Amino acid sequence: MPELPDVEQFKKYADSTIMNQQIKDVEFIDKRMIAFSEKAIKKTLKEHQFINSKRIGKFLLLETDDEMHKWLVLHFGMTGELEYFKDKKTPKYARMLIHFKNGYHLSLNDPRLLGKIDLADNPESYQKRKELGVDALDVSEKQFKEILGKKKSRIKPTLMNQHLITGIGNVYADEILFQSKIHPTTNIDALNNKTLGDLYKNMQMVLKTAIKDNADPKKFPDSFLIPNRRTKGKCPNCAGNIKKIKVAGRGTYFCPSCQGNG
Numbered sequence: 001m002p003e004l005p006d007v008e009q010f011k012k013y014a015d016s017t018i019m020n021q022q023i024k025d026v027e028f029i030d031k032r033m034i035a036f037s038e039k040a041i042k043k044t045l046k047e048h049q050f051i052n053s054k055r056i057g058k059f060l061l062l063e064t065d066d067e068m069h070k071w072l073v074l075h076f077g078m079t080g081e082l083e084y085f086k087d088k089k090t091p092k093y094a095r096m097l098i099h100f101k102n103g104y105h106l107s108l109n110d111p112r113l114l115g116k117i118d119l120a121d122n123p124e125s126y127q128k129r130k131e132l133g134v135d136a137l138d139v140s141e142k143q144f145k146e147i148l149g150k151k152k153s154r155i156k157p158t159l160m161n162q163h164l165i166t167g168i169g170n171v172y173a174d175e176i177l178f179q180s181k182i183h184p185t186t187n188i189d190a191l192n193n194k195t196l197g198d199l200y201k202n203m204q205m206v207l208k209t210a211i212k213d214n215a216d217p218k219k220f221p222d223s224f225l226i227p228n229r230r231t232k233g234k235c236p237n238c239a240g241n242i243k244k245i246k247v248a249g250r251g252t253y254f255c256p257s258c259q260g261n262g
Helices: 004-017 038-045 123-129 141-149 155-159 170-180 193-212
Strands: 023-028 050-056 059-064 071-075 081-085 094-100 105-109 116-120 243-247 250-254
Touching: 004 050, 004 059, 004 081, 004 193, 023 038, 038 071, 038 116, 050 123, 059 123, 071 123, 116 123, 141 193, 155 170, 155 250, 170 193, 170 250
Parallel strands: none
Antiparallel strands: 023 094, 050 059, 059 071, 071 116, 081 105, 094 105, 243 250
């Protein structure tokens, strides 16, 4: 699933390809991903341009130059991605095509159809409408401790709760907890103030490192779990076996030697 670092790459991609390009038409190849009025989305986009972008958690928002300056909102589900192209066959899993007057096209590809296409008046109102928490890269350490300090739930599903802190999914939650040497089933009320501070710092480090490395696990530091996040994978710290369990219904990878047995 595209998480915060992946969507940050999509933002950079959009910024470098589609900005200030006149939109000729919008085509919905599969309408099941539309979360707003198809007519309203087309009216907002046709004969207009994208002029700005913003990422909130796992959402990419693209500002238009229509009279209301509405924002197209994209959520990428489990398998979504963007593809800007010209003079080639439409991608197999294209669900929405935005046709530009320069002859290029932007395709939202999503094999599993779990993404969403929405429209917003502005990023702040959309964040409020969807009840999204503060972005994981915008939250301060003080806010982070206050948010988690009120909870008694297990740490991994809490980190993934988009209504509390938005942007962290299954894969990066595992990495953040691995770097913090915290077992994924640990109850938050068992973590002291220093441990919460270390967790916050590791969250920032992991997300910023992933963004710097273009969200490509092949480029991640040798100390990261993600390149070894698989059955029979080896811990980059102690060379012990990586173990897989279920936490809140999600496949979870951790090192029992470094993170304990819960």
